[in-house]
Amino acid sequence: MSPMSSKLEVNKNDMHSIVKSFPQLLRHSSLDVRLREQLAEMRDDRPTGICFIGMGGSSIAGGYVATSLADTSRQPIAVVRDESLPEYIGQGYVSFVVSYSGNTQETLDAYEILAERGCHTVTMASGGLLSKKKADCFIRLPPGFPPRGALPAMFGALLQATQTILGVPTTDLNHMAEEINLAADSWGGNLSKPAALAEWMRGRIPVFMGSRHLYPVAYRAKCQMNENAKTEAFASPFPEATHNELEGFTEKRAGSFAIVLLKSRAEGATNAKRLDIVAEILSSAGHDCTIVTASAPTQMGEMLELTYHLDLTSVELADINGVDPLSVPKISALKKRLK
Numbered sequence: 514m515s516p517m518s519s520k521l522e523v524n525k526n527d528m529h530s531i532v533k534s535f536p537q538l539l540r541h542s543s544l545d546v547r548l549r550e551q552l553a554e555m556r557d558d559r560p561t562g563i564c565f566i567g568m569g570g571s572s573i574a575g576g577y578v579a580t581s582l583a584d585t586s587r588q589p590i591a592v593v594r595d596e597s598l599p600e601y602i603g604q605g606y607v608s609f610v611v612s613y614s615g616n617t618q619e620t621l622d623a624y625e626i627l628a629e630r631g632c633h634t635v636t637m638a639s640g641g642l643l644s645k646k647k648a649d650c651f652i653r654l655p656p657g658f659p660p661r662g663a664l665p666a667m668f669g670a671l672l673q674a675t676q677t678i679l680g681v682p683t684t685d686l687n688h689m690a691e692e693i694n695l696a697a698d699s700w701g702g703n704l705s706k707p708a709a710l711a712e713w714m715r716g717r718i719p720v721f722m723g724s725r726h727l728y729p730v731a732y733r734a735k736c737q738m739n740e741n742a743k744t745e746a747f748a749s750p751f752p753e754a755t756h757n758e759l760e761g762f763t764e765k766r767a768g769s770f771a772i773v774l775l776k777s778r779a780e781g782a783t784n785a786k787r788l789d790i791v792a793e794i795l796s797s798a799g800h801d802c803t804i805v806t807a808s809a810p811t812q813m814g815e816m817l818e819l820t821y822h823l824d825l826t827s828v829e830l831a832d833i834n835g836v837d838p839l840s841v842p843k844i845s846a847l848k849k850r851l852k
């Protein structure tokens with residue numbers, strides 16, 4: 514990663530500061546020349562597929578990259594959040610093994626399977642056991658963040674690494690950061706400010722729905738509400754949810770949920786209409802429902818802008834709930850007991 518990483522201006526003991534540094538972290542995640550050269554060697558071996566392996570906060574970036582490249586990549590791109598791997602991931606694949614701490618059991622176990630199968634491996638960590646494992650390339654993440662707070666750093670680096678391996682132009686991360694900052698200036702228009710959205714969620718269970726590139730954003734938002742705001746939260750893929758979940762929102766639990774429908778500016782006509790109708794159906798069953806649309810002009814910009822916004826919303830909701838957004842005592846206790 515760029516040597517500029519050391520100059521990051523962020524208070525890593527404060528989740529508000531971490532979340533606010535989103536565009537800055539993204540900018541600093543550009544890969545340096547040495548890493549690009551190592552990755553280009555794998556491109557010359559013509560990989561037959563790409564796989565991202567990681568858990569929790571270390572799995573989100575891979576999901577975003579897979580979605581961003583799905584429309585153009587001829588190679589399959591898999592995302593694995595598990596300690597075992599599908600049989601098809603083997604020789605010919607380039608696998609990214611991501612664990613911010615470098616010590617996550619599921620991720621380390623999956624690494625061992627990959628090593629046995631002999632596929633190209635790129636490891637990404639801030640330290641820990643994973644950083645010491647043999648790999649074709651190792652990407653070191655800036656240390657001291659909670660894993661979920663390092664998403665922009667993981668995303669920028671994974672995106673450019675995958676693009677290099679696939680032999681396509683790499684995204685200008687400075688430009689993306691600009692796009693997000695510009696979009697954030699317009700919040701309060703079609704998208705209420707994070708504090709207002711958090712206030713609207715007060716006392717209710719957030720549910721996020723999104724289609725295609727906005728489903729990973731919905732999933733990230735759910736995880737941020739869980740870990741930062743310490744609330745139950747759910748994410749549902751759209752339009753799939755309209756074939757099952759829609760029926761479950763009955764009048765009986767009216768007022769229990771804060772349903773956020775993520776809508777792309779480039780939404781197809783049918784899906785756009787579907788979103789509007791679903792909002793009407795949910796509202797008429799007494800549920801609080803809002804449609805949010807990003808203002809960034811590109812698909813990737815939409816993903817990043819909404820993530821930035823909903824990450825900020827999650828720390829605002831943590832304040833409302835009177836909880837510490839940084840600590841995750843239950844997750845830590847489980848890891849400790851499994852050791």
Ligand code: F6R
Pocket residue numbers: 568569570571611612613614615616617620659660661662740841844
């Ligand atoms: C903590 C967090 C968790 C971790 C997960 C895996 O901030 O977001 O979801 O990401 O428990 O740990 P790592 O990322 O260290 O592999």
